[in-house]
Amino acid sequence: MAFDAGLLDWVAEAVEPMGNLTHRKMMGGATLYLDGTVFAILSSDGGLWFKADGESDAIWDAAGCERFAVEMNGRIASMNYRRAPDEVFDDADAMRHWAALGVEAGRRAPAKKPKVSRRAR
Template sequence: MSVDEGLYAWVQEALEPLGAVTMRKMMGGATLYLDGVIFAILDDAEIWFKSDSESDSLWDGQGCERFTVTFKDGRADTMNYRRAPLDVYDDAEAMQRWAALAVEAGLRGAAKRKPKA
């Protein structure tokens, strides 16, 4: 995995009306946050949006495959991220629409992890 800095700049520009996009590099790729909420990962020149059981049908309807990682021992595992539809790479409104869906999944995931009082 590596990070396409130009893609990161595009995501920041396209999502500026929604909030601040920040990046945390890790394991050769990067995790993206919108106002502190995880919503995507960058892998090479691709963006993968956060998904969950509530949004899976929308991603499936667009043919957006799941992110798969292959470990050194040959095992493969999927993660709750979906390949971005092609229009997000040149259409700010599409980027905003799909990123908003991913942020919602990120918020739901964060809420599940918070301990109850």
């Protein structure tokens, strides 16, 4: 199953005043970037999940937004992304509010080390 392209269009429309939205497909879903910063994922089941971190977890918890979890090889794997509140699906201001939390968490995340090619070793 693929991610919901209509949802991607809605997110792009709602966050357009915040910057440039791009995405990269991954495992049937998509990773969303705002001006190059990872801030959300679209899951293949139609879910929207915003990036969170230790600094924003209390806000997400207070809103009752569950943490992203997936079963892999018989184990439950969790990532610090939080399910989007229902209000973001029909309120652009709410979308921007929660997306901004995701962008802030994305900006605070440590930079990934560049991959070293086998030839460079």
